[in-house]
Amino acid sequence: MSEKTALPVGQEAIQDKGWWLAHKFLILRRITQAGFLGLFLLGPWFGIWWVKGNLAGSLTLDILPLTDPLVLLQGMFAQHWPETTAIIGALIVGVAYALIGGRVYCSWVCPINPVTDAAHWLHDKLGFAKGWQPKRGTRYWVLGMVFAASALTGTIAWEFVNPVSMLHRGLIFGMGFAWTFVLAVFLFDLVVSRRGWCGHLCPVGAFYGLLGTGSVLRVSAVKRADCDDCMDCFAVCPEMHVITPALRGAEGDTPLILSSDCANCGRCIDVCAPDVFKFTTRFDDTPAPARAVRRKPKRQPEASRAA
Amino acid sequence: MAITKLATDARALPVQAIRPPGALPEEDFLAACIRCGLCVRDCPYDTLVLAELGLEGPATGTPFFTARNIPCEMCDDIPCVKACPTGALDHGLTNIDDADMGLAVLIDEEHCLNALGLRCDVCYRVCPVIDKAITLERRHNERSGHHAIFMPVVHSDHCTGCGKCEKSCVLPFESAIKVLPVRVAQAKAAEHYKLGWEDRNPLVDELIDLPDRLPGPGTDNLVAPGGYLPSGVEGLPDPSMDGGFAPSYGLPGTGGAGQ
Numbered sequence A: 001m002s003e004k005t006a007l008p009v010g011q012e013a014i015q016d017k018g019w020w021l022a023h024k025f026l027i028l029r030r031i032t033q034a035g036f037l038g039l040f041l042l043g044p045w046f047g048i049w050w051v052k053g054n055l056a057g058s059l060t061l062d063i064l065p066l067t068d069p070l071v072l073l074q075g076m077f078a079q080h081w082p083e084t085t086a087i088i089g090a091l092i093v094g095v096a097y098a099l100i101g102g103r104v105y106c107s108w109v110c111p112i113n114p115v116t117d118a119a120h121w122l123h124d125k126l127g128f129a130k131g132w133q134p135k136r137g138t139r140y141w142v143l144g145m146v147f148a149a150s151a152l153t154g155t156i157a158w159e160f161v162n163p164v165s166m167l168h169r170g171l172i173f174g175m176g177f178a179w180t181f182v183l184a185v186f187l188f189d190l191v192v193s194r195r196g197w198c199g200h201l202c203p204v205g206a207f208y209g210l211l212g213t214g215s216v217l218r219v220s221a222v223k224r225a226d227c228d229d230c231m232d233c234f235a236v237c238p239e240m241h242v243i244t245p246a247l248r249g250a251e252g253d254t255p256l257i258l259s260s261d262c263a264n265c266g267r268c269i270d271v272c273a274p275d276v277f278k279f280t281t282r283f284d285d286t287p288a289p290a291r292a293v294r295r296k297p298k299r300q301p302e303a304s305r306a307a
Numbered sequence B: 001m002a003i004t005k006l007a008t009d010a011r012a013l014p015v016q017a018i019r020p021p022g023a024l025p026e027e028d029f030l031a032a033c034i035r036c037g038l039c040v041r042d043c044p045y046d047t048l049v050l051a052e053l054g055l056e057g058p059a060t061g062t063p064f065f066t067a068r069n070i071p072c073e074m075c076d077d078i079p080c081v082k083a084c085p086t087g088a089l090d091h092g093l094t095n096i097d098d099a100d101m102g103l104a105v106l107i108d109e110e111h112c113l114n115a116l117g118l119r120c121d122v123c124y125r126v127c128p129v130i131d132k133a134i135t136l137e138r139r140h141n142e143r144s145g146h147h148a149i150f151m152p153v154v155h156s157d158h159c160t161g162c163g164k165c166e167k168s169c170v171l172p173f174e175s176a177i178k179v180l181p182v183r184v185a186q187a188k189a190a191e192h193y194k195l196g197w198e199d200r201n202p203l204v205d206e207l208i209d210l211p212d213r214l215p216g217p218g219t220d221n222l223v224a225p226g227g228y229l230p231s232g233v234e235g236l237p238d239p240s241m242d243g244g245f246a247p248s249y250g251l252p253g254t255g256g257a258g259q
C-alpha cells in the first residue's frame, strides 16, 4: 500500500502518459463495439448489406457465415442437428475466440458491456456498497442450467431471456419490450450487485471464458517489479481476482494473466503509470523479476474497496 | 428452472403468425432457429419479420409473417429457405408449391361476398395455385331461390398458406378468408375411418355377402300392410278374408272408407 492508493483511479497515468494514452484501450474498445454494431446496422439503415443477420448468426459479404457457438450448442442439446453452414460459422467463431481469448467477446463485441460498464461507473460515483457477490463458479452453474433447460424443453432456451441477443437483435431488427431486460441488467449491476451480471452470472461470458481457456493472446505483468501499489489496475479490472497471481507472483511464477476470466480489455494497461502490463502471447517467456519483498501492510478499509 | 417455464410459455404461437416456407414443425423449429434473421433479410418482399418481445408475435426473435400485412409471394427460388443457416427452414423444400406454411380457411361466411351470392372471386383469382388450392363450388342460392352461390373452397393438399387470398380479400379490416397454422386449421380423421366412396376395399377381409332381398313377387311380404296384390295371381289369400290382412284405414286411390 502506498500513498498513491489514495489518488483517484488512473490520475497518475493521465499525468504521465496523457489522457488519450491512459484511455487507449478503453477508447479502442468502444470504437470496436460501436463498429461491430455499425456493421450490422449499415444494411437496415443505409441499405449497404455487407453484413446481414445479428450476433447469433450472420453472413458477411455473402460468403462468410458466422454463428454463435453457444446458441448452436443449445440447439444441439435441444436435439436439432443444424445445417453445415451454421456449423462452419460456429467453428470459425469458436477458433477465433479460442486464439484471441474467449472473453474478448465480452470486452470488445458484446453490446451489454457498455451497459454494465456504465452501471459500474455510476455505482462507483454514487459510492454504493458492492452488494451481493455470488460465488466465483455461479456463472458456470447458470451455463449448465441453460444447457439443461434446452435439453428439457427442446428449445434454444437461453434465447428467450438472453439480454445480450435481445439488445443486439433489438437494435437491428426492432426492440419491442426487450429494453426491459437491458434495464434490468443495468439496475441489477447498479443497485444489487457490483459487476454482478458480467462478472458473476452471464452464461454467455462463462461460455466464452471456457472457450478461451488456452488462448494465445494474453496480458502479462512483465514489469511487475515496477508496481508502485497504486491499486488502480485492481480498481478498473472487471475481474480483479485474475491480476493477483501474475502481479503479486513470486520470482518463479509466470507474469502472464492466464485466468480465462480475464477479458483482454486492456484497462489495466491503460491505468498503470509505470506500464507494468502489456499484451503478449502465452508463449512469451521474457524474464519478469518479482517485486522486492515488502513489509506486509495492514489491511485497511480502502484496500478492500479498491480491490 | 425459471427458464424452462419461460421457454414453454413462450412456445405458444399466436394464430395470426405464420412461419416462413419450409419451417419445421413448431417444437423442432424452436430447437433449430437461432433467430439470426437471415431469412428476413433475404425475403425480397419484406414479408418476414422477427418477433419483438411483448408485441403480438411468436417467441422473441423468431421469424414469421402476418398475411393480411404482407403475404408470401411464393418465390420460385425460395431465398428465405436458402438463407437459413441452421435448417430451421427445411432445405429439402425446393418447390415452393410444396410449401405448407398454413391453411387458408373461409372463416366468415356471413360476410364473404361470394358466400352472400355476389361475384367477388378475388381470393380465388389471386391464388398462385388457382383451381387447385382454391376452387369455386356452385351451390343453390336459397335466399333468392334461383341464383347460384360460388363458394370459395380451399383444398388442403394444394394450399401453401401463402396468404395472398387473405391479403386480397376486399372486406375492410379483417379478411373473410384467413390463413391459419395447419395445427389450428385442420382436424384429423381417426385412423380407422374409411370413406367408402374413396376407398372401396371392404372393411373386413372376406366380407360375407348376404343375398339381397327385395320386395316383389315371390317374397312373403306381399300381403303385409301396405303391400300390394298383383291382380290375376292365383292361390293367394284374399286380403279381406280370414287369414289375410286388410288395412284398417283407407288408402288414397283404393276407394277405401276414408275417401
Ligand code: SF4
Pocket: A105, A106, A107, A110, A111, A112, A113, A116, A164, A197, A198, A199, A202, A203, A204, A205, A206
Ligand atoms: S459477461 Fe455476458 S453480458 Fe457481460 S460482456 Fe460478457 S457476454 Fe456480454
Ligand code: SF4
Pocket: A219, A236, A237, A238, A239, A240, A242, A243, A257, A261, A262, A263, A264, A265, A266, A267, A268, A269
Ligand atoms: S486483467 Fe487487465 S485485461 Fe484482463 S480483464 Fe482485468 S483489466 Fe482487463
Ligand code: SF4
Pocket: B020, B021, B042, B043, B044, B045, B046, B047, B048, B071, B072, B073, B074, B075, B078, B079, B080, B081, B096
Ligand atoms: S418465398 Fe419469397 S416471399 Fe415468401 S417468405 Fe420466402 S422469400 Fe419471402
Ligand code: SF4
Pocket: A057, B032, B033, B034, B035, B036, B037, B038, B039, B040, B062, B063, B083, B084, B085, B086, B087, B088, B089
Ligand atoms: S434464417 Fe433460419 S435460423 Fe435464422 S431466423 Fe430465419 S429461420 Fe431462424
Ligand code: SF4
Pocket: B103, B104, B126, B127, B128, B129, B130, B133, B134, B154, B158, B159, B160, B161, B162, B163, B164, B165, B166, B179
Ligand atoms: S393461402 Fe390462399 S392464395 Fe395461398 S395457396 Fe392457399 S388458397 Fe391460395
